[in-house]
Amino acid sequence: MDAGRRGGGQVLSRHIVLTGGGTAGHIEPMLATAAALQRLEPGIGITCVGSAGGLETTLVPERGYDLEVVAAVPLPRKPSLDLVALPMRLRRARSQAKAILKRVDAAAVVGFGGYAALPSYLAARSLKVPIVVHEANATPGIANKVGARWAAVIAQATPASALPGGEVTGMPIRASIAALDRAALRSEARAHFGLRESDPTLLVYGGSQGAQRINEAILAAADRLHNAGIAVLHGFGRKNQVDAPAYSSGPRYVAWPYIDRMDLAYAAADFVLCRSGMGTVAEVSAVGLPAMYVPLPHGNGEQRRNAEPIVAAGGGLIVDNAALTGDLIADELPPILTDPTRLAAMAAGARAGGHAEAADVLARRVLEVAR
Structure with missing residues (x-):
């Protein structure tokens, strides 16, 4: 049975929500961290949050984890009609993420970047759920830059990352490779x-x-x-x-x-x-x-x-x-x-x-x- 579900009428003591998607560079460290959480605390609840149509909709269920989706919120880097529509899209996705966090009673939100990360960070902040941000790249994405402002922990794969206050933890990889x-x-x-x-x-x-x-x-x-x-x-x-x-x-x-x-x-x-x-x-x-x-x-x-x-x-x-x-x-x-x-x-x-x-x-x- 997946670690994100209940069994035998017993409610799991705490539940971690991990969010990331769009590319394998966001999804693989998310899944490696999910597996590590299960090793360190057997029975812990795990839910992954991604965006509809992303690569995560295939990879996450294949690894046996529950996946919830929120509306994708691309962040335009130049003035465009997408920028005008951004506030409405972000509010919708934030509401969806907030409902997920409430439903599972999230103890923490761990973000790896991608379209679903920013709404999840905003939802976590509104519910006072601790945030952990992991940045894999030397140049952080917009979502992680925003999430890092409220994060209890900022982890980074490389010393070159520009997120202030970050600690170098490295890039989470599959246990089959790490060991x-x-x-x-x-x-x-x-x-x-x-x-x-x-x-x-x-x-x-x-x-x-x-x-x-x-x-x-x-x-x-x-x-x-x-x-x-x-x-x-x-x-x-x-x-x-x-x-x-x-x-x-x-x-x-x-x-x-x-x-x-x-x-x-x-x-x-x-x-x-x-x-x-x-x-x-x-x-x-x-x-x-x-x-x-x-x-x-x-x-x-x-x-x-x-x-x-x-x-x-x-x-x-x-x-x-x-x-x-x-x-x-x-x-x-x-x-x-x-x-x-x-x-x-x-x-x-x-x-x-x-x-x-x-x-x-x-x-x-x-x-x-x-x-």
């Missing part, structure tokens, strides 16, 4: 992907949609990596097509459009070539994998700031998107991947710079402020 024993799974993982046990292995992926620049560069480097004795596990993205090399002997080059067992991919790997979204950085560092991070070339430089603490701890490298070439990969990575001492030192740096315990840390802070 991953790579060494114990190594043989199973390499067999799963058809990799040889003895070959140093490079994991390459650019997120679920892949990354064209990373795909092009790793393919250009493939022959030189093979000749250096390095295997490649390449998640190239469902929307892409790649002409992966096939070698008759020696280290394999294994290409998958989508890797749905990231735990096994991490266990199979010795090093990662990837983007540096906060979720990726959090997982890769938590499992102790050194990485070459390639921040997205657009935006406000947020992805670079995500990776900088890990690099400063000795757990990785940052390469600009425009500088990533096959020659750079073939020159820089073989000396690392073929040096067990250097690999071990970088792995230790990655783990030291990461926050594998982030979900439990945040959950404890939530329980401290809950009525």
Whole structure:
């Protein structure tokens, strides 16, 4: 039975409402925190609040949590007709959120950003329910900026976040990743992907949609990596097509459009070539994998700031998107991947710079402020 429901006529002693949605960057830390709350306080009530039509309407029920929805309230960044309609939409969504908080007798509201977060913060403030805000990005969204004004706890994934008064707790990630024993799974993982046990292995992926620049560069480097004795596990993205090399002997080059067992991919790997979204950085560092991070070339430089603490701890490298070439990969990575001492030192740096315990840390802070 879901932890957000009643059973046997017994009313659960306290109930936490978590709100976030729109993107996996909001939803995954929310669900990781929900699971941590259940581990720390078995029987606690959990309700998630999202917006109709958001990705959360699929992901939250799949993980076994109750989901309530409020009207989506996009916050226009420029003058428009949407701005005129904002007060009415916000009042409606706030009333919906307030009804949810009353119905479950919420002891605290934990927000991760997204369209449903601001109405939930406003409802919590009106009912004097404690608020905890978690900010995953270096540049906070509008909803979290507002919620932070009243929050009992402001948690952030990175020291670069601009929310005043925030404490760095890290990015909550799935327990299956946070507690991953790579060494114990190594043989199973390499067999799963058809990799040889003895070959140093490079994991390459650019997120679920892949990354064209990373795909092009790793393919250009493939022959030189093979000749250096390095295997490649390449998640190239469902929307892409790649002409992966096939070698008759020696280290394999294994290409998958989508890797749905990231735990096994991490266990199979010795090093990662990837983007540096906060979720990726959090997982890769938590499992102790050194990485070459390639921040997205657009935006406000947020992805670079995500990776900088890990690099400063000795757990990785940052390469600009425009500088990533096959020659750079073939020159820089073989000396690392073929040096067990250097690999071990970088792995230790990655783990030291990461926050594998982030979900439990945040959950404890939530329980401290809950009525």
